[in-house]
Amino acid sequence: MAAHAAPPTRRHHHRRPTTGTTGTAGTTGAAGGWMLPVVLGVIYGLYASTVARHGGPLTWGQAVLGVVSAAVLAVALHTLRRRQRALPREPRAMAWAALAGIAIGFLFSLSNASVLSAVVLALPVAAGVFCVAFYVFYTHEDAAGRPLPRP
Incomplete structure (x- = not known):
């Protein structure tokens, strides 16, 4: 008979923001946003040493x-993530593109490839990262460079 009754709902308590914010989006706590850069750095370092081994x-x-x-x-x-808000959109996208292009070009150069072939690979990667980063920054900020409110 009581099958039509609604089950009791849970009360949702609003969480207060953490006190350890560092000023950049997504980086809170005492670590100051080092988790992602360290993890990516370790993966990059392991891959760099693997490429440099050449199977030996x-x-x-x-x-x-x-x-x-x-x-x-x-x-x-870490530095780019912490300081990126100080740059306008175009230089910020260029900084991310330069970082990605340099990282990929360096890894490719470890495989005993020529400098020219490393540059030929790094430039399209940097161009793609620039386009994606600029699009993300352009669509998520107002004309003054402030983040848009989330809906």
């Missing part, structure tokens, strides 16, 4: 190359 055993030089590559990419990503 791992040497200390290749391990150091991987660690340094990981650290450089992680610091560059």
Whole structure:
């Protein structure tokens, strides 16, 4: 008989924003937004040392190359993520494009390819990243560069 009665609803409590915000979107807490750059840097460093091995055993030089590559990419990503709001749309998209093009070109150059072929690969990657980044920035900001309110 009571099958038509609505089940009790749960009360939703609104969460208060965390107190550890660092000023950039998606980076909160004591880590200050280092999680994503470190993870991507570690993956990049492992891949760089793997490409540099050319199928042989791992040497200390290749391990150091991987660690340094990981650290450089992680610091560059973190810095760009923290400082990107200070740049207008076009230079910000160009910065992301340059970072992506340099990272891909460096990895390709580790495979004993010529510098010219690394540049030929890196330029279209950078151009694609520039187009996507500019589109995202253009559609998610007003004319003054402030983020649009979410619907």
